[in-house]
Amino acid sequence: MAEKMTIGVLALQGAFDEHEAMLKELAADYREIRQRKDLTDDLDGIIIPGGESTVQGKLLHDLGLFEPLRQKIIQGLPVMATCAGLILLAEEVSNDKPLLATLPVRVRRNAYGRQLGSFAADGAVAGIGDYPLRFIRAPYIEACLATEVQVLNETAGHITAVQYHNQLAMAFHPELTHDLRIHAYFLEIAAKRKKLALGA
Amino acid sequence: MAEKTEGIGNRYELNKNLAQMLKGGVIMDVTTPEQAKIAEEAGACAVMALERIPADIRAAGGVARMSDPAMIRGIQEAVSIPVMAKCRIGHIVEAQLLQAIEIDYIDESEVLSPADDVYHIDKRKFAVPFVCGARDLGEALRRISEGAAMIRTKGEPGTGDVVQAVHHMRKINQQMAAIASLREDELFEAAKKYQVPYDLVAYVHEHKKLPVVNFAAGGVATPADAALMMQLGAEGVFVGSGIFKSGNPAKRASAIVQAVTNYEDAELIARLSENLGEAMVGINADEIQLLMAERGR
Numbered sequence: 001m002a003e004k005m006t007i008g009v010l011a012l013q014g015a016f017d018e019h020e021a022m023l024k025e026l027a028a029d030y031r032e033i034r035q036r037k038d039l040t041d042d043l044d045g046i047i048i049p050g051g052e053s054t055v056q057g058k059l060l061h062d063l064g065l066f067e068p069l070r071q072k073i074i075q076g077l078p079v080m081a082t083c084a085g086l087i088l089l090a091e092e093v094s095n096d097k098p099l100l101a102t103l104p105v106r107v108r109r110n111a112y113g114r115q116l117g118s119f120a121a122d123g124a125v126a127g128i129g130d131y132p133l134r135f136i137r138a139p140y141i142e143a144c145l146a147t148e149v150q151v152l153n154e155t156a157g158h159i160t161a162v163q164y165h166n167q168l169a170m171a172f173h174p175e176l177t178h179d180l181r182i183h184a185y186f187l188e189i190a191a192k193r194k195k196l197a198l199g200a
Numbered sequence: 201m202a203e204k205t206e207g208i209g210n211r212y213e214l215n216k217n218l219a220q221m222l223k224g225g226v227i228m229d230v231t232t233p234e235q236a237k238i239a240e241e242a243g244a245c246a247v248m249a250l251e252r253i254p255a256d257i258r259a260a261g262g263v264a265r266m267s268d269p270a271m272i273r274g275i276q277e278a279v280s281i282p283v284m285a286k287c288r289i290g291h292i293v294e295a296q297l298l299q300a301i302e303i304d305y306i307d308e309s310e311v312l313s314p315a316d317d318v319y320h321i322d323k324r325k326f327a328v329p330f331v332c333g334a335r336d337l338g339e340a341l342r343r344i345s346e347g348a349a350m351i352r353t354k355g356e357p358g359t360g361d362v363v364q365a366v367h368h369m370r371k372i373n374q375q376m377a378a379i380a381s382l383r384e385d386e387l388f389e390a391a392k393k394y395q396v397p398y399d400l401v402a403y404v405h406e407h408k409k410l411p412v413v414n415f416a417a418g419g420v421a422t423p424a425d426a427a428l429m430m431q432l433g434a435e436g437v438f439v440g441s442g443i444f445k446s447g448n449p450a451k452r453a454s455a456i457v458q459a460v461t462n463y464e465d466a467e468l469i470a471r472l473s474e475n476l477g478e479a480m481v482g483i484n485a486d487e488i489q490l491l492m493a494e495r496g497r
Contacts, residue, residue, distance in 0.1 A: 012461050013224040013245055034462050050221050051245065052281050055457065058243040062458055083221070096280065109280060115304040116327055118214045136217045137282065137304070176217050 005044040005190055008033045010069075012059040014051015014084060018175035022183045023047075036064040045078035045190035048085030050136065050173055053109065056084055057099040066100070073102045073167065078193055080186040081169040087139050089169050094142055103167050104145035111140040111158070111171075125161060126152040128181050133160070133172040140171050166193065212349060215329030218282065218304070219350035219413035222246055222436055226426065226457050227415070229253045229440040231271075233278035239443070242453035246282040246305070248438070249275040254311045254358030255441035255480065258490065264312040266294040269301050276301070284331070289496040290316020299328045305350070306330045308343075310495035311357045311440075320496060323347030333417065335368045335493055337375035337404070341396035342497075344412055351410060353434075354493040355418010358441050360482030362419040362428065364493055369416055369432045380408045418493070421446070421479050423459035423472045430463035447477025 007023055009016050011032035023030045033039055033046065046069070048056070060066040073079050073089075079102075081089050087096075089103035096109050112118065118136045125131045133155060140158035144151065152161035153170070161170035168189065174182040225245025230236040236247050251267040252260065266287050276283045282304035287294035289308055294315070298306050308321055310333050323330040324347035333354035334340035340351045353372070355365030379390055379401060387405055391398040403411050416429035417438035426437045437460055443453045455472040462468050 011224070013243075015220045015223060017223070018220065035465070035468075051223075052221070052225065054240060054281060055225055055243045055245045058241075058454075059458065059461055062243075062454070063461075114276075114302045115215070115218055115282065115329060116299075116302050118218065120210050120214065134214065134217060136214060136221055173217070176220070 008043040008046040013055045014049045016049040048081040050083035053084040053087035078190040086169040106143045107139045138171045215349035236275045240279045243457035248284045253441045258358040288312040288315040338394040341400045352415040352417040360421040360480040365418045423455045427459045427463035445480035
């Protein structure tokens with residue numbers, strides 16, 4: 001019998017409702033993280049949604065969440081990040097300053113240009129299979145900065161999804177689809193870590 | 201290698217998706233690249249580029265038109281967040297020009313002088329997304345049927361008086377609740393009453409919400425105003441004249457952004473509201489001659 005898990009959803013700005021709807025469908029408990037007091041030690045994972053990375057980065061600082069969240073991720077808290085979330089995690093941002101800088105990749109913000117450059121594509125995500133990809137003023141990954149970074153998807157010649165130990169990050173938006181498989185995969189990562197922690 | 205898939209239906213979905221990314225955020229009116237940078241640094245999730253903010257449009261009188269494309273480009277170059285701009289209601293060509301300079305969102309706005317007193321733009325013909333104002337559910341669903349990918353309340357722009365935005369938000373929500381409570385066979389009559397397509401009424405009946413994101417706009421001047429609109433069900437807030445007509449724009453903008461994220465935390469909003477300097481002077485919405493919200497139904 002699996003232990004009960006609670007996933008934190010960073011709810012500072014952006015499409016966090018959509019992630020919560022996916023978690024609800026997967027019958028996973030979640031809590032919105034809006035302030036320092038919401039970021040408790042009982043969380044088994046955290047989702048950083050799409051939105052504007054400049055806004056989320058500023059609010060992380062203003063609300064005293066920045067360093068505590070960064071430490072949790074470094075210590076192994078499973079994190080799933082989409083679009084702006086990927087930018088928040090990236091160690092390097094080629095056209096902006098880095099924020100949490102926990103994921104050894106270099107990303108480019110607004111890599112496809114303005115809203116007219118937003119697009120949908122069909123692609124395969126490693127370990128998942130064919131998956132509908134939606135890119136909204138999206139970034140892409142220019143380079144992986146550590147050998148352990150696993151590439152999960154390349155679209156139109158650029159890396160758009162990676163996993164690095166506890167960190168799962170993608171430029172596209174599974175929360176804008178009806179396909180639960182990537183969220184289910186993230187819950188597996190969180191469950192494995194919880195099992196390890198309980199066994200230790 | 202993954203292929204891009206394209207199509208008008210798909211484009212509309214992508215455009216609605218961009219509005220979803222703006223949720224929980226504050227969109228700020230700016231008139232210069234410097235203001236745009238201040239707004240971005242204060243945490244705006246997008247900026248609305250316009251030559252004059254609504255309070256000044258009101259003061260100046262005369263015909264208010266789309267802004268100079270060079271001015272909009274200057275703002276596009278200054279910031280990395282989405283840039284919106286306004287065209288006049290029904291002005292197809294102003295919208296085409298805004299699309300040509302790759303604006304991220306067009307606001308077909310009652311703040312400018314209407315170019316057409318009957319027809320709105322057929323927004324389905326455009327690749328860039330549109331946001332439109334609405335005072336009630338009928339207006340909102342009519343704009344959506346024309347292709348709007350995002351809705352905002354009209355409020356009464358340029359007044360610093362939030363009463364109309366509150367009125368519009370409550371009305372839209374009450375009307376949606378009323379539709380949600382109907383029997384299915386009553387929806388046809390509701391579509392007739394609201395003068396909107398049946399499919400959109402059926403969507404509201406099933407989901408108890410609009411099929412696009414709904415922000416508050418018009419008269420928001422303080423962190424408390426912004427939090428009020430969020431508590432009433434807005435998914436984000438436009439702040440027009442309220443920021444750059446105030447004493448300390450950077451501080452006020454940052455406070456409004458935090459108040460929108462933590463709109464239920466009164467202690468935090470009280471702290472954020474301390475020493476913000478002069479709020480915009482404001483005009484009571486019932487003391488003014490020109491009701492912009494009456495434009496475009």
